[in-house]
Amino acid sequence: MKILVCMKQVPQKDAPLKLNEAGTWIREDVSYEVNEPDAYALEEALRQKEKHGGEVVVVTAGPARAQQVLREALAKGADRAIHLVDDSFATIDPVSTARAIAAAIESESFDVVLTGLQSDDFGFAQTGVLLAELLGWPHGTIIIGIEKTETGLRLKRELEAGHYQWMDIPLPCVLTIQSGINKLRYATLIGIKQARNKPVKQMTLADVADKLGTNLQTIERLYIPVKQKKTEMLQGSSAEIAKKLVDKLRNEARVI
């Protein structure tokens, strides 16, 4: 199987975030890491390749610093990488990202595209699905199990409340992977050393600009929620208080 894994670099979990001066995004002076579900998508791709042969290619769209995630992927066993390099890739809307990736792989023929089910920073959960639409392929989301069959893949999807769904999907297809589908491997010294000689194809915004369309999304304002704590004493008899309380829980707090 020839597998493409879409990966994203996101601010490290638990990193203390500070807003930038314009209040439109966070300040860049944080540590970055691989988006967690993307790491599982990569691991799944490597396992499928180990079972069935083929090739694993990784792609990211992001600033120069995002090359780190590609290097980590190559060190773990991916064969080659594509880097769509531009600062603007960090903030454009998901359909533009999907279009950029689709344009970057135009000349290739993958059997499967894997993405993490969503990113830890924006959390849109759209890029993978939009990419499937642009490629005209079927897709499956929140995948926690993949098995190759004669006609395609058999998938296990995670639904809510402990329910699962099994489905068959033909190839080629796009799958968005849930964290925990497998156990992540460690990069090895020899893997890191070999990764230095693996090809990383750099593509600029200009290379894909005519395919992008209009970016329809900008962040107007980002702010930290103001902590509000209000104490209100309910007065009256027990029955009245209970009635008021139910009313407030239902109509104001909307928890019942």
Added chain:
Amino acid sequence: MIHFRTPIEGVERPRMEADVVIVGGGPAGMACALRLAQLIDAHNAAHPDAALSKENIYLLEKSREAGQHCLSGALLDPRSMRELLPSFEKEAPIDGECTKESIYYLTRTGKRRFPFTPPPMRDHGNYVISINKFVKWMAEKVEAAGITVFTGFAASEVLFDGDAVIGVQTDDKGIDKNGQPKANFEPGYNLHAKVTVFCEGARGSCTKQLVERYRLEDPKHAQVYGVGIKELWEIPTGRIAKGEIIYTLGYPLTTKEYGGAWIYGMRDSLLSVGYVTGLDYEDPRTDPHHAFQSFKEHPVLRGILKDGKMIRYGAKSLPYGGWNSMPRLFGHGWMLAGDSAGFLNSQRLKGIHLAIKSGMLAAETAFDALLAGDASAPELATYKARVDASWIREELYPVRNFHQAFEHGLWQGMAKAGLQHVMGGANLGPDSKAHPGYENMRHVNALNPFREGRMQFLGAAKGDRKLTFDKLTDVYYSGTRHEDDQPTHLVIADLSICNDRCTKEFGNPCQFFCPAAVYEMVEEAGEKSSAPEKKLHISFANCVHCKTCDIQDPYQIITWVPPEGGGGPNYDGM
């Protein structure tokens, strides 16, 4: 049952051959790698027929990314950087040049300014930097020069062949808390090297193995340490200018303890503030983290930090012993550089420039050894000769007795240091001796019950969560992360000493000297009777890799070993 980390047995380890392995990617290790690449490049340009390869030169760094475990004030004396990269000032991340400096002696509520700045403390021409950013930048230079940096890999064991060091073993990955391999287990590599350069920082874990095996330290001049606690603060502008330096002595420590504070203006609204406590105090309840918190409550600091916000925390030990305390620097197949070897000027409170210089000299020696095809002790002895012939000796030898002068407190220390200054570093007699600082610690029941004015740093700080913080809150701001399911990397040789003898004699000082709330005495149902007994709990995931426990434990039964590579603090911007 606590399972302590030890290399897993009975597995086949992958082996890699190297020309030079540099253990630790701080300023010393990065300078060593960079200098080595420069020498090889120059050699290859001059002798294309006898070219040397950089392919098999590796640097191991246990943090996930370069610079994340580096902590310092930090002030950089640019001398060695100018030798390494003459135009570094144009491209390196530098916050500001030192413009103004002052020293205060603090009493509980007052301050007295020193009428003049003693010459060694004059910092004009030095740079305020973030050592984290600076080392990250150096790492980029090293990689661009063609040297492979393995981040997320610790050297856990030294590999010996008879009398020679033949490399290191990297950390085992994927071991669970009971010491069993997990599904993704990866055994550590045996990384064989012709030359291994240890630049692990203060109290390096491999360096400790070497020091013990080869008896590298002179027992009359034991290394002595301090622990620096640091916070990064955002403050309203206009209080401390970029490049402004303030040192303080005195409060909250008494004149019996060694220590002091720094305040560096990194930007007009960003402040590096920290407090160093000498690890040679006598009261086992001394809590260096508490000392730092109390320091911030002094009116001078309250004024500076008012309405500010703490954004980062860290702690790290530093070697103070100076020239006479330095261990032997070389042997068959190995060299020591940077803080691991004690390259620090405790009078000027600076070590980065010396770490860089020592790394460069080690690189020059390693380069000669590669050319000669000989890494034996006599060949590597030229490293020591290079150090002796360099300005390192010129700088360190005259201050060799400085820290030792303070053994009997601040006033005697100042008098002796003043005298040394006039006498070219000599005492009115032989050079001072030094014994390990933990030997000064006294039994709890031998202490003056009136605590001798030490209330402000005994026991754990509570914190008001605005100006002062408890340890757990601070640890959160250190960005520390470890894989939870792994063996405990604070290896205690005999837990029964902790739970019984130490409780009676010293009152478990680990709870206090650890600046990251790793050690805690927790009540458990007793084994013999139903009465609850206090047992030591080790929250290793809080560990900020400062090595204070390894240094200061009065029984010397704690051995700090590296946890799974990639774990530890994240000193971004520190």
